[in-house]
Amino acid sequence: MPRYFDLDVRFWYEELRDYYVNMGFEKICCFTHQYEVSGIEIKASRPEDLKFDGKGKIVLLSSEKSDLLLAAAKRKEVDMLFSPAFLPDVPLIKVAQEHEKAFEVPLSIIIQSSGVKRAFLLSRIRFFLKLCNKYKADVVITSRANTKYQARTPKEMIAIGELLGLTHDQAAKALSAIPLSILEKKNFV
Numbered sequence: 001m002p003r004y005f006d007l008d009v010r011f012w013y014e015e016l017r018d019y020y021v022n023m024g025f026e027k028i029c030c031f032t033h034q035y036e037v038s039g040i041e042i043k044a045s046r047p048e049d050l051k052f053d054g055k056g057k058i059v060l061l062s063s064e065k066s067d068l069l070l071a072a073a074k075r076k077e078v079d080m081l082f083s084p085a086f087l088p089d090v091p092l093i094k095v096a097q098e099h100e101k102a103f104e105v106p107l108s109i110i111i112q113s114s115g116v117k118r119a120f121l122l123s124r125i126r127f128f129l130k131l132c133n134k135y136k137a138d139v140v141i142t143s144r145a146n147t148k149y150q151a152r153t154p155k156e157m158i159a160i161g162e163l164l165g166l167t168h169d170q171a172a173k174a175l176s177a178i179p180l181s182i183l184e185k186k187n188f189v
Contacts, residue, residue: 002172004154005029005179007058007080008039008106008142016148024154027183029058037188044068050075058186060104066092073101079182080104080140086121086128090135097137102178105129106144107152107160126165133170140182141174 003026009016012033020028031039039058044050050068052059054077061072062082066089072078073096081096082104083089096103105125113121132139141161145151152160154175161171183189 002154002176003180004175005183006143006145006151006157006175007140007179007182008060008104008144009151010108010144010146011148013148019148020151023151027188031060037183042072044072047071052077054078056186058182058188062104070095073099079186082106084109086124088124088127088131090131093131093135093137097135100138100181102138102140102182103128103132104140104142104144105161105164105174106142107157108144108146108150110160111150122164129165133166138178139166139170139174140178141171 004024005027006020006025007029009028009030010032012030027037029037029039031041039060040054041060041062042049042052044061044063050071059078060080060082061078063069064085066087069081069083070092073081078101080102110118110121129139141157143151157175158171161174162168180189
C-alpha cells in the first residue's frame with residue numbers, strides 16, 4: 001500500500017495527526033504549529049527575502065516573480081516552490097528539475113475559488129502541469145487546508161490531480177514518492 005503525505009497543512013489542533021492518519025496519510029507537514037514535521041513559507045517579493053534559515057523545517061518559497069523562484073530553485077535549503085499564478089516559465093521549470101525542487105499545487109486555492117476565476121485557474125494549472133510533465137519537473141499535490149473541512153483523503157486528492165491532467169500514477173506519485181523524497185532529505189523519515 002502506498003504511503004501518502006500532505007506537505008502543507010495550515011491549521012492545528014491536538015488530534016490533527018490522528019485525523020490525517022484515519023484519512024490515509026502517513027505524515028503531514030504543519031505550517032502553523034511546531035510539529036514532528038514543520039514547515040515554513042517564505043513569501044519572496046524582493047531578493048533580500050531569499051536570506052533565511054530553514055533548518056529543521058520543510059521550506060516552501062512562494063513568489064509571483066519568476067526571477068526569485070529561479071534563484072530559490074538553486075538554493076539547497078528550499079524544498080518546494082509555489083507560484084500563485086502558475087507561471088508557464090520553461091527556464092524555471094528546467095532549473096527546478098535540475099536541482100530536484102518540487103512545485104506545490106495546493107488544492108485549497110481551487111476549492112476556495114469559483115466561477116470564471118476557478119475556470120481560469122484550472123486552465124493555468126493544467127498548462128503548468130503539462131510543462132512540468134514535459135520537462136520532468138516534480139510536483140507535490142497538497143491540501144493547504146486551513147480547517148479540517150478543507151482536508152481531503154488521498155483518493156480525493158489523486159482524483160483532483162487526474163482532473164488537472166495528471167495520470168493516476170503521476171497524481172499518486174505527487175502524494176507519495178515525491179513528498180517522501182523531500183522528507184528523507186530533511187531526515188523526517
